[in-house]
Amino acid sequence: MPRARLSDHQRRLESLAADYQEAKARLAEVGFTCEGSLVERYTSCHNPNCRCADPAQRHGPYWQLSWKEGGRTVSRIISGEEAQLYRQWIANRRHLEAVLALMRDISRHAAEHATAEAGHPFHGPARPRDGRRSSS
Numbered sequence: 359m360p361r362a363r364l365s366d367h368q369r370r371l372e373s374l375a376a377d378y379q380e381a382k383a384r385l386a387e388v389g390f391t392c393e394g395s396l397v398e399r400y401t402s403c404h405n406p407n408c409r410c411a412d413p414a415q416r417h418g419p420y421w422q423l424s425w426k427e428g429g430r431t432v433s434r435i436i437s438g439e440e441a442q443l444y445r446q447w448i449a450n451r452r453h454l455e456a457v458l459a460l461m462r463d464i465s466r467h468a469a470e471h472a473t474a475e476a477g478h479p480f481h482g483p484a485r486p487r488d489g490r491r492s493s494s
């Protein structure tokens with residue numbers, strides 16, 4: 359079918375389908391993931407004669423991994439070596455979540471065009487208030 363015959367909604371749907379394919383390709387590259395977040399910590403041992411009495415000379419860095427478990431936040435101190443691994447896996451998870459959010463956004467947008475093309479309004483859930491759209 360020549361492109362000129364496509365309605366505006368059909369053209370938007372084609373473009374959204376291409377965006378969706380692209381997002382799926384990015385998903386395929388995501389490595390292992392880890393829940394939670396990693397925080398670099400410096401501490402004081404509260405010994406007034408220790409170097410850590412100077413805020414610029416505190417002990418550390420220590421790496422703290424935190425995650426939610428049964429509605430509570432659990433934290434563990436981990437080694438710098440472990441922190442490297444978790445940092446990468448947490449970054450992978452954030453990438454995964456960002457791509458999933460993008461795919462949901464594209465899908466919602468596609469649903470609006472698909473229903474408009476069919477001549478009726480979109481009755482699905484509203485777009486999140488802070489939702490970022492990939493295109494208008």
Ligand SMILES: [Zn+2]
Pocket residue numbers: 402403404405408409410411417
């Ligand atoms: Zn100290």
